[in-house]
Amino acid sequence: MNALPRREQNRIEKSRRILSAALSVFAETGYSGASMDEIAQRAKVSKPTLYQYFGSKEQLFGAILSQERDEMLDAFAHPTGRGMVADLHAFAWHYADTVLRPELLSLARLIIGEAQRFPEIGRAYQASGPDRVLAGVMAHLETQRTAGRLVFDDAELAAEDLWGLILSAPRNRALHIPDALPGRAELARHVTNGLRVFLRAYSTDPAHDLETLATLSVPPGRPME
Amino acid sequence: MNALPRREQNRIEKSRRILSAALSVFAETGYSGASMDEIAQRAKVSKPTLYQYFGSKEQLFGAILSQERDEMLDAFAHPTGRGMVADLHAFAWHYADTVLRPELLSLARLIIGEAQRFPEIGRAYQASGPDRVLAGVMAHLETQRTAGRLVFDDAELAAEDLWGLILSAPRNRALHIPDALPGRAELARHVTNGLRVFLRAYSTDPAHDLETLATLSVPPGRPME
Amino acid sequence: MNALPRREQNRIEKSRRILSAALSVFAETGYSGASMDEIAQRAKVSKPTLYQYFGSKEQLFGAILSQERDEMLDAFAHPTGRGMVADLHAFAWHYADTVLRPELLSLARLIIGEAQRFPEIGRAYQASGPDRVLAGVMAHLETQRTAGRLVFDDAELAAEDLWGLILSAPRNRALHIPDALPGRAELARHVTNGLRVFLRAYSTDPAHDLETLATLSVPPGRPME
Amino acid sequence: MNALPRREQNRIEKSRRILSAALSVFAETGYSGASMDEIAQRAKVSKPTLYQYFGSKEQLFGAILSQERDEMLDAFAHPTGRGMVADLHAFAWHYADTVLRPELLSLARLIIGEAQRFPEIGRAYQASGPDRVLAGVMAHLETQRTAGRLVFDDAELAAEDLWGLILSAPRNRALHIPDALPGRAELARHVTNGLRVFLRAYSTDPAHDLETLATLSVPPGRPME
């Protein structure tokens, strides 16, 4: 009744170990600084095995990125059905919690740092990460406009504004200073302010929406690892 | 009547050549990937000379950063005296033109990519780059609030909002995709929209200010190199 | 039925090749002058292999010293049981043949030359080489004194005298002039004279012992390599 | 009335500074380990000047050796005219004090360490240092034999025995362990014992000579620098 034979399980687990080791090594030292020896050692795998699985340093690098990208997309939030403001609030926090996870920040630093050398990778990341999230937000905002709750001409700009108001400052800071993630309160300051400005500029009934916003509380953060 | 003797001139010019070569090599390949051989070759200088000038790879890296940081600060815009909206508009364009210069984007990618390995450098950059610009913007906004033209509680948040609305989207995209700088029109789209949202949310007289904004035209971009 | 698997045999042989190549290179050029490239080339091994085996130049240097030191100690002579004079004669020749072997002279030159830079190495050599031999000689002389065949107060001084009379001149000369090892006859001149003086000064029955000495003949030397 | 013009004086003084700096650097690090930069720096001279004076590293090395060799020869002791035993005693101490001077030990280590690479230098040192001293001692011993105070067949062997008995042990130890020069008492132990054994083996009137020896006291050492 075993879905997967032993061999296959073993393979998958080994592959996972390698990817995880590689992510941490690449994140710590950048692409060139990373040593395949170090990766093999952390993955508790011999070097030829590592090469059997991933072919070359460059391919391994690519494999990490696509793996992590998938994980990130998974994090996209779905409407709560408790009204527009609650939806935006939920989305904002969900996204903040995703985007500020240390591993994803490491990954982003890695991609940005290597964007010049591996332009494909930067493009792929942009397309399947930020751009896809943006599309989701745009769709949501369009729905609200149709329902008469928001006003705007350009949905893309509106979606970008939402993101920029809520997360650009904390994320930029976190990208530069790895060990200084914003605390829960600091993050709440940015999220709340961002939503407030967004509603003031885009809502058809700002007064009411801001009141609603004031009733919403900060959700619990996910535990650090 | 020569202000500088030949030797000194030569030294300065050589130093500049090295720094420029180093910036491009570091930007292309990251810190670890950069080879001192390659740098020396591009600077048309022998390797020992390079070492005589900058001591070590790490010191050379540091020298680039501080040089570029200075250049960036230099770019800070001063009030035009033609009213708040014109000032904000001028600042937005000036800063956009600075921040999106290819060399400064390269530098930013470099710093972000190495932030984990050289935490001090990330911190120093944040403190003397973004943080200082932010302080300048805050001061300007405070002045406008005192003059009764803007309303806000937290000047820092307001300043961050201004930046996030105007530049976060184009800059983030440019960080990921080096060869896709926004064109003048695309940039205008973001700048104008950002200022509009900002004024709608913070101005004491949005209707009038938006009208003023509509009269301002896109300044000429600086030539690419 | 193979005691050692191929791999292990290979390793051992390679290690020996490296040590031998390293000794000759170090001896020819001193520690700083020796190049790891040269050593690898002579050992017919790639440079990374060399580093896999011995870690660093300094460790390789240390490995040579301890290897040769062991070999030297191995050379210590055991009593023949044919009387004191025969024993001293056998010891003198055995020790001369050891101490004047070109490799050991090279090693001694190396250690002396680097004593200032690596004080531990000089100390270790003195303790485990000369000092240990001296202790052996002292013990032997004490036995003879107890048996009433020698007279002296200070066994250490007596042992040092024996060595100094027999070998100091030829060895010092050999240390300075590498390609001028004393021939068999020249060596016999020093050994015989040394023993004669030693017996005249220390024996309880010099006349008889000198007669015995005269009957002993020069042993065959070991072949040069 | 100045014997030497300023220029010439300056030249000589500079040359001396270079030689002294070079000796210490060579002694500390061996020939290959020594850096011309370091030597120039210690001599407070620019590198081209250094090359002007001594042509090349190898020539500088040679120049040091001949300079020091001359100084060493200067140290040879002349008969005191107070009898054979007193002469031998004086010679032994004089020579011990010369040969165990730290600078001369450094020089000897240097020459021995580089003997394989620069055979000429080893040979030259042997000929003009030890061999010349040996010749002096031989001449002295011959005189004593002619005067009927000593008996021996081979003056060279006798002279070598004298040296070997008195200094071989302390000097060998000092060569290996640079920072462990024998103290005055320890040295006296070796010198006295060496002379005693020498006289017992070679004197025509050992009893009387040993008595004389016992009346002689240790001369004052020269101050360390």
Place this chain on the structure above:
DNA sequence: TATGAATGAGCATTCATTCAT
């Protein structure tokens, strides 16, 4: 399939030496 052992090519750095001034 998995690995210990091996390697060619490259790294940052330093050297002895020589110009141009």
Place this chain on the structure above:
DNA sequence: CATGAATGAATGCTCATTCAT
């Protein structure tokens, strides 16, 4: 005559990659 500045060639060491087993 003396020097600051420059360099070609080497140094010790490490890397991504690949055999032989």
